[in-house]
Every structure is written in structure tokens, then in C-alpha cells.
Amino acid sequence: MTHNLNSPIGIYDSGVGGLTVLRRLRALLPGEDIIYFGDSANCPFGNRSRQELNAITQRILDFFGSRGAKLTVSACNTTSALFQLEGEPDCGFKVLSIIEPIAGHLARLGLEEVGVIATEFTVNSGMYEKLIQKASPGTKVWGQGSPSLARLVDTGRFGGDEIPTEVHRLTSELLSRRALSHIILACTHYPIVDGEFMMAAPEVTFLDPAASQAEATSQLLAEQGLLNPQAKGKLEVYTSGHPALFEEVAGRLGIEGIGRVEHLVL
Numbered sequence: 340m341t342h343n344l345n346s347p348i349g350i351y352d353s354g355v356g357g358l359t360v361l362r363r364l365r366a367l368l369p370g371e372d373i374i375y376f377g378d379s380a381n382c383p384f385g386n387r388s389r390q391e392l393n394a395i396t397q398r399i400l401d402f403f404g405s406r407g408a409k410l411t412v413s414a415c416n417t418t419s420a421l422f423q424l425e426g427e428p429d430c431g432f433k434v435l436s437i438i439e440p441i442a443g444h445l446a447r448l449g450l451e452e453v454g455v456i457a458t459e460f461t462v463n464s465g466m467y468e469k470l471i472q473k474a475s476p477g478t479k480v481w482g483q484g485s486p487s488l489a490r491l492v493d494t495g496r497f498g499g500d501e502i503p504t505e506v507h508r509l510t511s512e513l514l515s516r517r518a519l520s521h522i523i524l525a526c527t528h529y530p531i532v533d534g535e536f537m538m539a540a541p542e543v544t545f546l547d548p549a550a551s552q553a554e555a556t557s558q559l560l561a562e563q564g565l566l567n568p569q570a571k572g573k574l575e576v577y578t579s580g581h582p583a584l585f586e587e588v589a590g591r592l593g594i595e596g597i598g599r600v601e602h603l604v605l
């Protein structure tokens with residue numbers, strides 16, 4: 340399907356995490372029509388094999404292709420790392436990584452070292468390290484993987500002990516290896532519980548890659564002459580999980596106009 344400046348942008352993640360990217364994108368590009376897909380039925384992506392992730396992302400990109408997307412935003416660090424390992428998928432539209440834009444932002448901050456807390460897939464891929472060192476040679480990267488935090492957030496376990504306990508474990512293990520001033524929350528589910536991170540390590544500045552990715556999206560659309568000039572874009576949200584959780588998390592993040600979240604299995 341051919342696309343033009345009125346075509347929608349696709350955003351996807353393994354669940355509610357990508358709403359942290361949706362929030363930034365809507366603030367920066369209010370005129371864009373957006374289709375969001377959160378694949379909670381397949382969450383966590385970060386514990387899956389490359390083969391499984393390829394099959395999952397293929398279905399998601401086919402869906403956005405069938406809706407005539409002009410661009411897809413990978414609001415998922417895990418599959419952004421996958422595409423960095425395997426090459427960007429050839430699907431007729433650009434799939435924008437979340438890792439490259441934050442690596443560029445970091446170079447402007449001029450840090451000598453930085454922590455990265457992410458899924459095990461993302462940490463094991465080594466892609467944060469590679470892209471950060473490409474943008475700022477000499478910057479040392481300290482990675483810490485979690486097998487469970489994305490899933491805890493994606494099942495809405497707010498208010499209990501499990502999320503604070505895992506956040507505390509992650510920050511204290513990382514900071515015991517190195518006293519870092521900056522840590523990237525390199526899984527889009529984590530900024531939903533950034534208050535827990537700030538409580539666990541108040542001396543650290545936590546960075547959310549979503550802001551840099553939204554800026555990169557805006558820049559790319561402008562370069563391609565694909566910015567939608569309308570004042571207010573439409574938003575459609577789909578999930579293979581529970582729509583009520585998406586409405587709750589959108590509320591926590593202050594995202595307005597999310598409307599009715601539809602259940603969809605691809």
C-alpha cells in the first residue's frame with residue numbers, strides 16, 4: 340500500500356511500555372494519526388529467542404503495512420536491538436529504532452560512563468554498548484538485565500511489593516559494581532515506574548529514551564516531507580492483552596484521548 344503525509348504512524352511494543360513513547364510522540368507531533376499495538380499476549384519479548392521475535396515482529400509489521408503506515412516506531416528496546424543485530428526489516432516503510440536516538444543524545448551529554456537497565460535480550464545483544472560507543476567513543480557502558488520487570492509492569496502489579504523489590508535489586512546490583520551518575524531506563528516499560536527507580540537511587544539521573552526517539556521521528560518525517568499538517572490526529576489503540584490495563588496506564592502517564600482500547604490478536 341502506498342503512503343503519503345496523511346498516512347498513520349504505527350507504534351508497537353510487547354505491551355503497555357510503548358505508551359511512554361506514545362506520550363512523547365503525541366506531545367511533539369499532535370497532528371499525526373497514530374495506531375498503537377501492544378502485544379501483551381507475547382510479553383515478555385525480552386526472554387524470547389531471535390526466531391520467536393522475528394515471527395512476532397513480522398506479524399506486527401504486516402498489520403501496520405495493511406493499514407498503510409508511513410513509518411513504524413519500535414517502542415521496544417528488545418526488538419530495536421534485534422533489528423540492529425539482523426538489519427532493519429524490508430517492509431516498505433522505515434522502522435525507527437529507540438536505541439540510536441538516545442545514543443546520539445548521550446554523546447551530547449558527554450558522559451564518561453553510563454548504566455543501562457533493560458531486558459536480558461537487550462543487555463545480552465550488546466547493542467546499547469555498540470551504538471553508544473559509536474556515537475561517543477570511550478564512554479563505558481554498564482549493563483544490568485531483568486528477566487521479570489517488564490512482565491510485572493505489563494500485568495499491572497502496581498501497589499504490591501514485587502515491582503519495588505525488583506527495582507531495588509537491579510539498581511543496587513548495578514550501583515554496587517559502579518557508582519554511576521546516569522542510568523538509561525532501556526526498556527519502555529520501566530519509565531512507567533520511574534518513581535520506584537528514583538526512590539531506590541535518588542542520587543542517580545534516570546534517562547528515558549522515548550524523548551530522543553520522538554525527536555528523531557519528527558526529524559525523519561520532516562526530511563521526507565511526511566509531516567501531517569492537520570491540527571489534531573486520531574489515535575487507535577489495540578492490544579492482544581487486557582484493554583483495561585492500557586486505559587489505566589494511559590491515565591498514569593497523563594495520555595488523553597486514548598478512547599476505547601480494542602482487543603486484537605495478530
Ligand code: DGL
Pocket residue numbers: 352353354356357382383384385386414415416417418458461489490525526527528
Ligand atoms: N518494552 C520492551 C522493551 O523496551 C519489551 C519488554 C519485554 O517484553 O520484555 O524492551
